[in-house]
């Protein structure tokens with residue numbers, strides 16, 4: 374099976390010796406929506422620009438559908454669409470004209486050109502503003518126009534560098550509905566970078582996290598969240614006393630990672646709350662400890678990001694992790 | 709080859725469409741050449757200070773002023789590229805399946821489109837001031853073709869400068885510093901024979917000199933003795949500039 378993207382040991386050192394990529398190995402399956410996450414300066418844009426043949430890697434190799442991005446750049450450019458992080462439309466012509474010029478540069482047959490352009494405008498919801506100068510467009514309209522430009526040739530793979538940066542929630546949903554429909558209708562592979570975890574969570578088939586030029590983890594959003602082994606069950610107790618014997622028994626349970634008592638709450642970190650809860654309840658009941666309230670929290674992709682991208686590492690418990698997965702579960706992550 | 713031509717034409721069309729939506733720049737850039745003709749041209753015609761072989765001085769400098777206008781538009785075209793670099797436009801263009809030669813020639817020739825429009829504004833003013841053009845449509849078209857082609861060469865030079873300097877401020881400085889010497893060290897305003905020897909040598913290596921000679925011959929004097937040489941020099945200049953610009957172009961986005 375040829376991967377849509379396959380890289381081995383990809384390195385990029387910019388002039389001035391900034392090592393933006395420090396050996397990236399990555400496989401992206403054809404037809405997947407793939408999210409690339411990472412803090413500012415992690416190397417997302419650099420990776421994307423190498424994959425879209427804008428410059429060569431310092432070492433290592435990368436293939437797009439089996440085509441080498443360095444030696445077969447011209448072939449690669451025929452099968453990719455790209456939306457850069459910065460705005461990339463001409464603002465002093467209208468939306469239709471932007472698509473028209475790209476259609477001509479890409480050599481769309483003149484007979485069907487107009488139809489293809491209007492179909493694209495229609496499907497991106499830009500038909501009504503097609504005749505307006507782009508300088509009068511909103512940020513969301515510009516992003517949609519850029520995606521329309523990139524999709525004009527029905528690329529096999531679409532590279533999107535922060536496609537929804539600065540868009541309001543409604544516009545983001547609209548953009549993602551389109552991208553998802555491209556995937557379903559044409560089997561387009563979508564490779565995108567983002568700082569919005571909810572987006573990666575909701576729309577991607579796979580997620581990878583890059584930090585200081587290295588891939589630190591990858592998998593489906595579910596797998597990554599699960600890999601934290603950090604679901605938290607919080608028991609509010611009517612009585613402060615939890616004897617050591619009971620605590621010991623809870624700790625001894627299978628699937629329980631850590632147990633902490635504070636005042637009248639008992640915090641139990643487990644791999645999977647649904648399966649672990651009955652066992653813990655049994656122990657509490659047999660120790661005659663009565664529970665007033667039970668709440669469970671699952672880790673979000675934010676937690677995954679914070680863990681792997683290291684922003685919060687060592688800086689004490691941050692507000693967002695509420696001390697939950699830090700420390701206790703940290704030592705026994707999968708792999 | 710066909711593909712490349714298509715890309716070049718698409719970029720020229722882009723320029724026309726941009727012009728259609730914003731014409732102010734066309735008018736503001738017409739002010740300077742018009743002033744040259746009206747002030748410099750008429751005054752020096754009166755005082756007969758410069759021997760021009762029987763041609764009225766204002767007629768003599770009309771092609772020079774046209775080429776100054778072309779030079780201005782072409783050399784400052786790099787600014788457009790610097791702007792496109794700061795946005796994502798150049799990145800996106802480089803990811804399109806067009807050869808970089810086609811991209812560079814297309815961008816350069818776009819400046820030719822603007823240059824021709826500037827020239828077409830100067831012509832009626834010149835006519836009003838009594839300049840007599842050779843009434844031969846074939847010559848006229850040939851002269852426009854020369855202006856168009858030399859503009860491409862200078863725009864490519866500007867692309868080279870832009871890909872080395874990359875920022876607007878630095879570019880503006882060099883751009884201005886390029887235009888004036890090219891203009892004054894040429895036969896645009898006075899015959900080469902009048903220049904000091906050193907300057908004559910510079911003028912001989914200045915492609916603008918050959919373009920002025922060709923356009924002056926085709927539009928005003930009818931003296932086409934050096935036209936083949938002019939065309940050869942201009943073609944060589946363009947090819948050289950396109951080649952170097954194509955090599956340096958990718959650098960602009962790094």
Ligand SMILES: Nc1ncnc2c1ncn2[C@@H]1O[C@H](COP(=O)(O)OP(=O)(O)OP(=O)(O)O)[C@@H](O)[C@H]1O
Pocket residue numbers: 387388389391392393411412413414415416417418419420458962
């Ligand atoms: N053209 C360049 N020249 C030199 N260094 C660069 C260049 N582009 C990026 N860098 C450096 O390379 C590193 C990676 O940058 P990159 O733009 O790939 O990060 P990113 O993950 O896209 O960040 P962001 O989320 O802020 O967009 C950074 O340290 C950056 O300063």
Ligand SMILES: [Mg+2]
Pocket residue numbers: 417418419458534
């Ligand atoms: Mg980036």
